[in-house]
Amino acid sequence: MATFTSTVYQNEFLPDGGTDVNAIVRLGVSGAGRAGASGKAPGEIIIVDTSGSMGQVNMAAAKNAAMTAVDTIADGTFFAIVAGTHEAYLAYPMVRTGRGMVEMNPRTRAEAKQAISWFNADGGTAIGAWLNLARALFASMGDALGNKHALLLTDGEDRDESQADLDMAIRASMGVFQCDCRGVGTDWIVSEIRKVSSALLGTVDIIPDPSRMAAEFASIMQASASRGVTDAELRVWVPQGAQVLFVRQVSPTVDDLTARGVPVNPLTSGYPTGSWSDEERDYHVGVRLPAKALGQEQLAARVQLVVDGQPVTQGLVKATWSNDAALTTRISPEVAHYTGQTELAAAIQEGLAAKASGDEAGATTKLGRAIQLAVASGNEEATSKLKKVVDVVDAGTGTVRLKRAVDKADEMALDTASTKTTRIKG
Amino acid sequence: MTDSHEPAWPQFSQGRPVPGTGWKQPPGQPGAAVPRPDDPTVVDASLIPAPDPTPVAAEPAASKLCLQCGGEVDTDGYCTQCGAKAPTEREHFEESPAAWVGAVCDRGVKHARNEDALATDADEAMGSRAVLVVCDGVTTSTDSDVAALAAARAARDVLVEGRPEDMGTPASRSAAVSGLFARAAAVANDAVAHHTAAGEKNPAACTFVAALVLDNVVYAGNVGDSRAYWLPDSGDGAILTRDDSMAEDSIASGVPRKQAETAADAHTITRWLGVDAADVVPQVASMHVPGPGWVLVCSDGLWNYASEPSEIGKVVSDAVGTANSWREKSRQAIAQPPATESTVPAPVEIARAMVNWAIAQGGHDNISACLARVGDKPVLAAPVVVDGEIATSKIMPSGASQTDQPSASANGVREPVAATTAYDPITHEPIPATTPLEG
Numbered sequence: 125m126a127t128f129t130s131t132v133y134q135n136e137f138l139p140d141g142g143t144d145v146n147a148i149v150r151l152g153v154s155g156a157g158r159a160g161a162s163g164k165a166p167g168e169i170i171i172v173d174t175s176g177s178m179g180q181v182n183m184a185a186a187k188n189a190a191m192t193a194v195d196t197i198a199d200g201t202f203f204a205i206v207a208g209t210h211e212a213y214l215a216y217p218m219v220r221t222g223r224g225m226v227e228m229n230p231r232t233r234a235e236a237k238q239a240i241s242w243f244n245a246d247g248g249t250a251i252g253a254w255l256n257l258a259r260a261l262f263a264s265m266g267d268a269l270g271n272k273h274a275l276l277l278t279d280g281e282d283r284d285e286s287q288a289d290l291d292m293a294i295r296a297s298m299g300v301f302q303c304d305c306r307g308v309g310t311d312w313i314v315s316e317i318r319k320v321s322s323a324l325l326g327t328v329d330i331i332p333d334p335s336r337m338a339a340e341f342a343s344i345m346q347a348s349a350s351r352g353v354t355d356a357e358l359r360v361w362v363p364q365g366a367q368v369l370f371v372r373q374v375s376p377t378v379d380d381l382t383a384r385g386v387p388v389n390p391l392t393s394g395y396p397t398g399s400w401s402d403e404e405r406d407y408h409v410g411v412r413l414p415a416k417a418l419g420q421e422q423l424a425a426r427v428q429l430v431v432d433g434q435p436v437t438q439g440l441v442k443a444t445w446s447n448d449a450a451l452t453t454r455i456s457p458e459v460a461h462y463t464g465q466t467e468l469a470a471a472i473q474e475g476l477a478a479k480a481s482g483d484e485a486g487a488t489t490k491l492g493r494a495i496q497l498a499v500a501s502g503n504e505e506a507t508s509k510l511k512k513v514v515d516v517v518d519a520g521t522g523t524v525r526l527k528r529a530v531d532k533a534d535e536m537a538l539d540t541a542s543t544k545t546t547r548i549k550g
Numbered sequence: 551m552t553d554s555h556e557p558a559w560p561q562f563s564q565g566r567p568v569p570g571t572g573w574k575q576p577p578g579q580p581g582a583a584v585p586r587p588d589d590p591t592v593v594d595a596s597l598i599p600a601p602d603p604t605p606v607a608a609e610p611a612a613s614k615l616c617l618q619c620g621g622e623v624d625t626d627g628y629c630t631q632c633g634a635k636a637p638t639e640r641e642h643f644e645e646s647p648a649a650w651v652g653a654v655c656d657r658g659v660k661h662a663r664n665e666d667a668l669a670t671d672a673d674e675a676m677g678s679r680a681v682l683v684v685c686d687g688v689t690t691s692t693d694s695d696v697a698a699l700a701a702a703r704a705a706r707d708v709l710v711e712g713r714p715e716d717m718g719t720p721a722s723r724s725a726a727v728s729g730l731f732a733r734a735a736a737v738a739n740d741a742v743a744h745h746t747a748a749g750e751k752n753p754a755a756c757t758f759v760a761a762l763v764l765d766n767v768v769y770a771g772n773v774g775d776s777r778a779y780w781l782p783d784s785g786d787g788a789i790l791t792r793d794d795s796m797a798e799d800s801i802a803s804g805v806p807r808k809q810a811e812t813a814a815d816a817h818t819i820t821r822w823l824g825v826d827a828a829d830v831v832p833q834v835a836s837m838h839v840p841g842p843g844w845v846l847v848c849s850d851g852l853w854n855y856a857s858e859p860s861e862i863g864k865v866v867s868d869a870v871g872t873a874n875s876w877r878e879k880s881r882q883a884i885a886q887p888p889a890t891e892s893t894v895p896a897p898v899e900i901a902r903a904m905v906n907w908a909i910a911q912g913g914h915d916n917i918s919a920c921l922a923r924v925g926d927k928p929v930l931a932a933p934v935v936v937d938g939e940i941a942t943s944k945i946m947p948s949g950a951s952q953t954d955q956p957s958a959s960a961n962g963v964r965e966p967v968a969a970t971t972a973y974d975p976i977t978h979e980p981i982p983a984t985t986p987l988e989g
Contacts, residue, residue, distance in 0.1 A: 207567075210572075213568075219559060361630075363632050419660050
């Protein structure tokens with residue numbers, strides 16, 4: 125039986141006339157159990173890029189990795205294998221109509237691996253089409269499935285459809301299934317794939333070395349199987365007359381949820397968070413309230429995790445107006461830390477974008493600010509990845525020089541890691 | 551996905567796509583149960599989370615209503631609509647022992663605790679019998695909130711014994727009333743002492759004021775600076791009690807009330823209940839109800855914003871309007887037609903509006919307001935004792951007793967209360983508005 129916890133970090137004291145409340149709400153799950161614990165079988169779809177650009181080496185590694193993933197999927201899980209080019213194909217199961225997914229058992233596992241072994245690199249790339257097929261496959265199972273998860277591997281830019289096509293496919297898939305995305309090589313576009321993984325509540329990373337692909341696939345499948353709490357929703361209530369400024373996941377990664385809010389009732393919005401394993405996630409909530417008289421206390425937000433329509437834990441964000449400057453000028457260390465981590469992610473992404481567009485001055489400024497924030501907050505991963513792209517002159521002041529020769533993979537690794545945050549020190 | 555709308559899956563054979571079967575943007579097959587994303591008018595309802603029909607965490611178990619907006623208070627203690635923090639039972643409570651009596655006690659804004667307390671009791675018939683008690687705990691002492699509530703309730707429990715049938719003949723009633731008030735204050739004092747730990751450096755302390763309405767006669771007595779007022783619908787009202795405070799001492803020595811009450815030490819009380827109290831015998835005055843009006847018993851958290859009877863009388867009449875507008879609002883909320891005739895809000899609603907008014911003034915102190923509506927329909931009881939026949943109070947100087955006009959008292963000890971000329975409901979003879987009991 126899963127248990128849920130919530131902790132709120134904030135300074136609830138506002139100065140006279142103050143309106144904006146910031147809080148970090150830490151939500152935790154323990155005892156989540158395995159995927160399928162809710163009673164419904166989990167569903168897994170492995171989407172492998174089989175475009176011509178994959179070439180011999182990547183295609184071989186991808187086949188090997190997909191087979192490893194199939195080995196990792198537990199018996200009883202419903203699954204399908206999609207091969208993606210400028211179109212999408214159902215590689216396994218080999219059915220023409222009806223349910224597009226089958227239950228994993230020794231026979232289907234062997235058949236699936238056989239089907240994967242026949243993959244041949246040929247054709248273009250249309251990631252939206254792949255997502256559309258995956259969504260239709262999940263839909264063909266009716267409501268038989270609990271966790272619905274896909275693993276998407278690509279090596280190239282989404283060339284053979286419009287960005288609008290891709291966006292449409294992403295939007296239609298939101299809330300239907302979750303998708304972890306991996307890019308192999310350096311010809312794929314981080315921002316394009318991050319758009320998919322972020323909206324579909326998954327992760328994005330680069331696999332620079334094809335030999336590491338199998339291990340990566342196995343670990344993604346294991347992580348997916350550990351998510352025993354399905355389709356949890358973050359709900360944020362604010363009082364009448366108040367306004368949600370933003371709702372952001374800030375740990376383990378930065379992800380702005382604000383635009384994904386779906387009205388639950390006039391005062392409450394719901395934000396999908398997908399499935400949970402035993403883990404903690406931190407959310408930064410910003411609310412604007414009408415100012416009240418000094419001494420008044422009120423609730424600024426109820427932040428709940430809702431599973432199966434039931435609130436399972438709730439954090440209360442408060443506001444108290446005070447003329448005691450000792451109280452009102454305090455800044456919550458957690459709010460400050462994650463505000464910095466959010467800025468760090470933006471600085472890295474904007475710095476890399478500036479660099480790519482040839483704006484060296486802009487890139488230097490942004491990446492300098494990034495190293496300053498990364499070092500100050502003890503974000504070692506970001507620090508070490510930044511150091512592969514810039515020479516640090518003085519981390520304290522954020523003074524850097526762009527490296528002359530940078531491995532493209534290092535830049536992409538920095539980009540994909542930009543949203544990963546650290547917890548506050550101490 | 552129904553059988554008749556099954557998609558035909560794209561074929562893949564031995565690692566090669568089967569030409570013409572591949573999926574791009576939406577599957578081209580007619581009837582495929584996947585929305586056409588290029589057609590903005592087609593929305594797949596299954597992709598849109600259904601709105602939850604029930605408000606979040608609305609547990610109607612104890613449907614407490616928000617004092618700020620009337621919304622439902624959640625089990626987490628905050629309003630589900632405006633987010634206002636619902637006060638605890640001690641921070642805000644209300645009593646309405648009869649349709650003509652209502653009381654509200656509230657923390658206010660600035661104080662962290664509600665150290666005010668009140669206790670009431672009443673019989674059904676208007677003007678027949680009511681007890682209104684307020685005790686205002688002293689902020690600087692320990693556990694005054696607990697002590698004040700215990701004191702108010704203990705005093706109320708003594709004063710409820712003041713039933714006409716038990717109070718002797720009308721002629722001897724005043725002596726009985728004085729004794730009853732003295733006993734009530736003594737018992738309240740014991741209650742405060744009971745809640746004070748031995749050796750406490752800041753022993754609990756509180757004020758005491760009580761009004762007893764008995765057959766359309768109002769008796770009022772106090773220790774400290776909580777007050778009883780007579781506030782008639784027309785004409786001048788009166789303060790029925792005299793504060794035991796530095797301000798009152800100043801007034802007695804000729805300083806104008808406004809000036810005296812805003813002086814730095816104005817709120818220093820010269821008498822109180824508590825283990826360190828020297829004298830806890832209340833001054834008791836009486837008054838025949840001359841006509842329709844309100845008896846108000848309150849703490850300084852209210853009268854600080856409207857000390858003069860004329861000012862606080864206006865607060866009451868404004869509060870009647872506010873309470874009426876609340877009624878109109880809730881009537882609209884349940885789509886009822888507007889009231890055709892003017893209705894009089896319940897005293898507790900008026901008291902609530904008065905407390906809200908004090909909060910709007912800043913709510914610098916705890917606020918207590920007890921109201922009894924009297925004089926609309928005189929209670930026909932035993933002949934009313936008139937002026938002079940009532941006996942005994944050790945407090946009142948003789949010079950202040952026999953006037954029905956406001957004037958400086960002969961010896962300057964008490965400022966006589968203002969009142970209109972009133973008429974005895976039985977004899978129809980003019981009676982003085984207040985009749986201090988004489989010692």
